[in-house]
Amino acid sequence: MILSHEIPAASYWSLRLRAGRLLRLTALDGGAVCSTLIFADSDPVDRLNVPDTLKAQMSARIRPPMVLMSDRGTALCSVTGSSLDWHDCLTGHSLDAHVDAPGPSSYATDRNDWRRSARYGFLSELRKHGRGPADLHGCVNFFAKVAIGPDGTFAYEPKHATAGDWVTLRAEQDLLFVCSTAPHPMSQTWMPGAVRAEVEPGELYGPTDPSVTFRPESTRALAAAKAVLA
Amino acid sequence: MTTAVSLPLVESPLQPEAAVLDVTVAAGDGYVGRIPAGGSFRIVDLHGNQAVDTLFYDAENLANRYSAMDTIREQGRAYLTTGSRLLSVDLDLLVTITADTCGRHDTLGGACAQESNVVRYGMHTRHQHACRETFLRYGARVGIGARELGHNINFFMNVPLSPDGSLTFADGLSAPGKYIEVRAARDVLVLISNCPQLNNPCNGWDPTPVRLLGWWSR
Secondary structure, three states, rough: OOEEEEEEOEEEEEEEEEEOEEEEEEEEOOOOOOEEEEEEEEOOOOOEOOOHHHHHEEOOOOOOOOOOEOOOOOEEEEEEEEEEOOOEOOOOOOOOOHHHHOOOOHHHHHHHHHOOOOHHHHHHHHHHOOOOOHHHHOOEEEOOOOOEOOOOOEEEOOOOOOOOOOEEEEEOOOOEEEEEEOOOEEEEOOOOOOOEEEEEEEEEEEEOOOOHHOOOOHHHHHHHHHHOOO | OOOOOOOOOOOOOOOOOHOOEEEEEOOOOOOEEEEEEOOOEEEOOOOOOEEEEEEEEEOOOOEEEEOOOOHHHOOEEEEEEOOOOOEEEEOOOEEEEEEEEEOEEEEOOOOOOOOHHHHHHHHHHHHOOOOHHHHHHHHHHHHHOOOOOOOOOEEEOOOOOOOOOOOOOOOOOOOOOEEEEEEEOOOOOEEEEEEEOOOHHHHHHOOEEEEEEEEOOO
């Protein structure tokens, strides 16, 4: 184990992850959500592109063994495993307007339990890395599910994740993760959960790896990641 | 074969003869322009089944740009049509769709890029023209660079989601002369790529021109 860190409920965090390593996220509470932006660490503009990731793999959700792809068509990371087959990536992250619903909250009144949105957390962490609002892009809401009706309507499923649910991501290039454990923006209640992040050395993988063989598109994105800095 | 989809079709009372903006965007070309608050802006699919990749920006603050995810979450539905309020990353209303004779538009399929074409179709497509090239070329005129390109709208494109969590690119619902019209809630910039994609059915395998019309007081 290279690193283990508990992100408390309704908090935010960032992580630079070296290519080849494995990031495991574990929900420590039922209903936990980990809204996550992913950037190429060595590139000022390349970042997770949710629409490209979805259309290349004909999916409207994130699940193993999908490859998460960047604006410039490279694999950022592979979803090597998960106890859940659905992680939302269509409905964005919470803003202050969502978390203010139960009433005003501030550090002065609530100390470190004050309610902060995923937007607050994302911008706080982005600024630490010299980034800002222009770097906001579609995120993955790990552990969250928003069901899709036949007519395209959305319904948030608050009991999707239970304590112990997990997902593992293999970095295909050096990455920056920006995470928030604020509740999902469609959640009707303020019930944030904590998430543990663990980094382990990855294992070498070959042409029979499930993410490599998943689809020709996944194969090509992984090949592009190997040539990011030729 | 017809698809049994009931779509709300709403026409606009505005007449092309009265428009102050009337330009045709050739296949694979782009456009950037300003729509003043209260102005109406129409995109006409002249030949049918032509994807029009579109982004909106708060003209006073480019960081306050169209957000696909915030827009569809707040309306509770994945597709755009008449009545859809297109929101910015700060949840400000940029434009409202006021007329739509096609019925349903995508905002989750993204824009094609030379690099993502390689992922989807192979290395032989690396040097084919793509929407991201057009976005960057026209965006540069107004200060919009790669970092400012959010997830776009694909007017006239049909990307159905299904309850099992799959997503497909289906044949278009559009036809010659179908149009979409928006009304600006504030001064906005509109950035358009008239999609040059040749490798999937989003343009009916044959990219064609579109017409842009605008109504506002000068």
